[in-house]
Each structure stands twice: as C-alpha cells, then as structure tokens.
Amino acid sequence: MTAAALWREPLVQAAVWSLATILLYVVAKRVHRRWPRWWLMPLAVAPALLMIAALALNVSYRDYIRGTHWLVALLGPATVAFAVPIYEQRALIRRRWPLLLAGMVAGSLTAVATSWALAYVLGIDGELRLSLLPRSMSTPFAMEVSGEIGGSPDLTAIFVVLTGIIGAAVGDVVLARLPLRSTLAKGALFGVGAHGAGTARAHQIGREEGAIAGLVMVLVGLMNVALAPLIIQLMK
Amino acid sequence: MMHRNIFTPLQRLLRRNRLVQTGLLGLFWTAGEILAQASGLPLPGGIVGMALALALFLCGGLKVGSVKRGANWMLAEMLLFFVPAVLALLDHRELFGLLGLKIFAIIAVSTTAVMCVTALTVDLCYRWTERDDGRSVVA
Structure with a gap:
C-alpha cells in the first residue's frame, strides 16, 4: 500500500485527526497556563490551528468530524459527571434555589431579547436570526429549541460554541468588574451565559462555582425546552 | 465469605481508577439515552443519565466516591469535547x-x-x- 492510499484510509484519518485534536488541545492548554490571555484560550487556539491544517490539507468538515465525532460524543458522559458537584453542593442548592431561579429567568429573557434586538438592528433576519436566539444553552437543548422555533440547528450548534468561547472570556471580565458577594452569582453567570464552556471555566475558578454553573446550565436548558412553544406563540 | 474476596479488588479498582470511573459515567449516559428514546421525551441522554446518577447518590445506591475521580477528570477536560464542533465553521x-x-x-x-x-x-x-x-x- 502506498503512503497516499494509507493516508486516505478512514481509520488512519480518524486516528490522525483525533490525535492532532487532542495534542493541539493539550499544547494550547499548557500555553494558556503559562500566558493566561483570553485570546490564547484553548477553545479558540486549538480549533483555529486545526482549521488551518484542514484547509491546507484540503480536508472537509465531513471528513474531519467522521474521525473525531467520538470526542464530541464524550459530552454525554461529561454531562453525567455534573451529578457529582451538584450532589456535593445539595445543601446550598436546597437553601438557595429561589435565587438561582430568579437569575435563570432574568438571564434567559435577556439572552432572547438582546439577540433578537441586536440582530434586528444589524439587519440579520430570517433563519439566521432565529438560530441565534437559543445559543446560550448547552448544545443538545439549543439544537432542540432552534429546530422548534424555525432556526437551523446546524448553525445554532456553531453559535453555541462561539458563545462558549466568547462567554468564557467575557465572564472573567464581568467577574472582575461587578462587585459580586456570593459564589452563587459567580456560578450562575457562567451557567446561564455560556453553558458547558462557561461551566468548565467556573469549575477552574472554584468547586462551588462550578457546581452551581453546572446545575444552572442544566436547569436553564430544561426551562427553555419547556418554554419554547410559548416563545413561538409570543413571536407570532 | 468467598465472593467478598473476589469483589474487593474490583471495588478498589473502582475507587482508584479514573478510567474505570469514566466508563461507569458512560454506562449512565447509555442508560439515559435508552430511557430518553424509549420515553420519547425531548431530553438529551446525558441529562437523563445525570438525573439517574443523582437519584442513586441520594438514595444511597451508589457512593459518590465510586465516580468522583472520573467525574472531576471529565469536567476538567470538558473543553476538549467542544473543539471538533467549532470546525463546523469550515462548512x-x-x-x-x-x-x-x-x-x-x-x-x-x-x-x-x-x-x-x-x-x-x-x-x-x-x-x-x-x-x-x-x-x-x-x-
């Protein structure tokens, strides 16, 4: 078998791209730990480098994701993992759930209202605007809602990830500027604003913040899936 | 108690090894997927699996220690799982x-x-x- 034929083999492609993805992520993480700038975030640097590599080697998204989809699928077990911090913080959550609910409702309304208004002002309409509305939620929820309200789940998935990248960066700035007293507010900010990526960031800040962000992320998703039909009625 | 002696090393493995624990989280996820499909609820399998795990922790059916290392590992490296999704921009x-x-x-x-x-x-x-x-x- 020639080297070119070997390169075209799906299993080889899968192994190469999976390894490249993991390796670039690990390197990007090390670099970010050494120089903690927001634009050096692993979630921004690793995909950018991979994209350059894919373009240079003329590899399509379909070819890339066929071999690396198992990494995305690990988000499933990762979601299950949130049971641990949520269980450990159960006393705090039981005592403070009304506060979290208030933050979730206010945050979700702000997300939909500001996305809609800004898109309107910038002249973005139709499917693209609808696809922007559910982007604060974690991917599976967001795609569900997007399909229901007439957006494109595919585009929404991209916006969700972009929200995660931007949100994890913006979250640090907001955290530094606002005079917040409770860890509850710090966790909720990441959970409502930037779903899984924000929750991962919150987890790095503190265990309590991470647990609250994880819980809030899940609850916001559930709340919005339940409320989506109502939002459609309001938009008509 | 013969079977106790057989299971103790297994339990120790479960308590110490994060890969085994991650596998256990995967089992919960699989169970969640199956349940979500069977019930027809518009819920992701991961969420159903998380609810299952929480329920087991609360009723004492499963100790948090049996999955804690695996869970912390998954949560710390979660950003990696988002990386391939960004490449959808290519399309x-x-x-x-x-x-x-x-x-x-x-x-x-x-x-x-x-x-x-x-x-x-x-x-x-x-x-x-x-x-x-x-x-x-x-x-």
Whole structure:
C-alpha cells in the first residue's frame, strides 16, 4: 500500500485527526497556563490551528468530524459527571434555589431579547436570526429549541460554541468588574451565559462555582425546552 | 465469605481508577439515552443519565466516591469535547466576513448582558435575603 492510499484510509484519518485534536488541545492548554490571555484560550487556539491544517490539507468538515465525532460524543458522559458537584453542593442548592431561579429567568429573557434586538438592528433576519436566539444553552437543548422555533440547528450548534468561547472570556471580565458577594452569582453567570464552556471555566475558578454553573446550565436548558412553544406563540 | 474476596479488588479498582470511573459515567449516559428514546421525551441522554446518577447518590445506591475521580477528570477536560464542533465553521464560509463580524458582535454584547443581568439578579436577591436572615436571627 502506498503512503497516499494509507493516508486516505478512514481509520488512519480518524486516528490522525483525533490525535492532532487532542495534542493541539493539550499544547494550547499548557500555553494558556503559562500566558493566561483570553485570546490564547484553548477553545479558540486549538480549533483555529486545526482549521488551518484542514484547509491546507484540503480536508472537509465531513471528513474531519467522521474521525473525531467520538470526542464530541464524550459530552454525554461529561454531562453525567455534573451529578457529582451538584450532589456535593445539595445543601446550598436546597437553601438557595429561589435565587438561582430568579437569575435563570432574568438571564434567559435577556439572552432572547438582546439577540433578537441586536440582530434586528444589524439587519440579520430570517433563519439566521432565529438560530441565534437559543445559543446560550448547552448544545443538545439549543439544537432542540432552534429546530422548534424555525432556526437551523446546524448553525445554532456553531453559535453555541462561539458563545462558549466568547462567554468564557467575557465572564472573567464581568467577574472582575461587578462587585459580586456570593459564589452563587459567580456560578450562575457562567451557567446561564455560556453553558458547558462557561461551566468548565467556573469549575477552574472554584468547586462551588462550578457546581452551581453546572446545575444552572442544566436547569436553564430544561426551562427553555419547556418554554419554547410559548416563545413561538409570543413571536407570532 | 468467598465472593467478598473476589469483589474487593474490583471495588478498589473502582475507587482508584479514573478510567474505570469514566466508563461507569458512560454506562449512565447509555442508560439515559435508552430511557430518553424509549420515553420519547425531548431530553438529551446525558441529562437523563445525570438525573439517574443523582437519584442513586441520594438514595444511597451508589457512593459518590465510586465516580468522583472520573467525574472531576471529565469536567476538567470538558473543553476538549467542544473543539471538533467549532470546525463546523469550515462548512459555513459565509460567516468569514462582515456577517461573521456582526454575529461576533451580537454574541459578545448579548452574552455580556446576559451575564451581568444574571449575576446582578442573583447577587441582589442574595443580599436581600441575607439581610432578612440576619434579622430573623436577631429576632
């Protein structure tokens, strides 16, 4: 078998791209730990480098994701993992759930209202605007809602990830500027604003913040899936 | 008790090895997927699996220690699982350009607003209830 034929083999492609993805992520993480700038975030640097590599080697998204989809699928077990911090913080959550609910409702309304208004002002309409509305939620929820309200789940998935990248960066700035007293507010900010990526960031800040962000992320998703039909009625 | 001796090394493995624990989380996820499909609920399998795990922790059927290392590992490396999804941008070249800049601006401004509103709502409610709690303690 020639080297070119070997390169075209799906299993080889899968192994190469999976390894490249993991390796670039690990390197990007090390670099970010050494120089903690927001634009050096692993979630921004690793995909950018991979994209350059894919373009240079003329590899399509379909070819890339066929071999690396198992990494995305690990988000499933990762979601299950949130049971641990949520269980450990159960006393705090039981005592403070009304506060979290208030933050979730206010945050979700702000997300939909500001996305809609800004898109309107910038002249973005139709499917693209609808696809922007559910982007604060974690991917599976967001795609569900997007399909229901007439957006494109595919585009929404991209916006969700972009929200995660931007949100994890913006979250640090907001955290530094606002005079917040409770860890509850710090966790909720990441959970409502930037779903899984924000929750991962919150987890790095503190265990309590991470647990609250994880819980809030899940609850916001559930709340919005339940409320989506109502939002459609309001938009008509 | 013969079977006890057989199971002790297994239990020790479960308590120490994060890969085995991650596998256990995967089992919960699989069970969640199956349940979600069977019930027809519009819920992701991961969420159903998480609910299952929480229920087992609460009723004492499973010790948190049996999955804690695996869970912490998954949570710490979770950003990796988002990386391949970003490459979907390759299929949407129309987003490289003015439209992409507009969308970037919308996401940045909207996310900042969401975070400020959420955090301020929770924190103001927190200060408010803290004050009430303090008063009730005095009374």
